[in-house]
Amino acid sequence: MNTHTAHIQTPLGIARVVSDDVGILEISVLDEKFDFVNSENVPAVLTDCIIQLEEYFEGKRTEFNLTLAPKGTDFQQRVWSELNKIPHGKTHSYLELSKKLGDVKAIRAVASANGKNPLWIVTPCHRVIGSDGSLTGYAGGLWRKKWLLAHESPVKQQSLF
Numbered sequence: 001m002n003t004h005t006a007h008i009q010t011p012l013g014i015a016r017v018v019s020d021d022v023g024i025l026e027i028s029v030l031d032e033k034f035d036f037v038n039s040e041n042v043p044a045v046l047t048d049c050i051i052q053l054e055e056y057f058e059g060k061r062t063e064f065n066l067t068l069a070p071k072g073t074d075f076q077q078r079v080w081s082e083l084n085k086i087p088h089g090k091t092h093s094y095l096e097l098s099k100k101l102g103d104v105k106a107i108r109a110v111a112s113a114n115g116k117n118p119l120w121i122v123t124p125c126h127r128v129i130g131s132d133g134s135l136t137g138y139a140g141g142l143w144r145k146k147w148l149l150a151h152e153s154p155v156k157q158q159s160l161f
Helices: 044-057 074-083 094-100 104-115 142-151
Strands: 002-009 013-019 024-029
Touching: 002 044, 013 044, 024 044, 074 094, 074 104, 094 104
Parallel strands: none
Antiparallel strands: 002 013, 013 024
């Protein structure tokens, strides 16, 4: 099966988007230096994903409508499915997710699956926080998690001028 790759400049760095002929496999933010050309020829299969990500960062989109095809275990798939149910502007704790999956003792496994989420932003693992409200680990870096939560906050900062 063919894979397709495109890149997009975001406020948080360059994101790489990978798909096969079925759906989106991966969306990740790159920490390493990457020579990116804004006029990169985006494969047609990824065009809608790139447009929706741009709309998200412009504040025009709160939900994604994409065909997703992430690779993972059955348990990871269940966790990622629950992540997709967390509404824009809301957060859940790892404990809440464990309860929704039917096993409060699975909190570490839930956290591990959350950390292995291959679909940055679209499957919103950044919306999962500690039970005490703290920003816990985030594969993209806590500064990005903080930025994303502020970007999605229902209480937007308003200019005083």
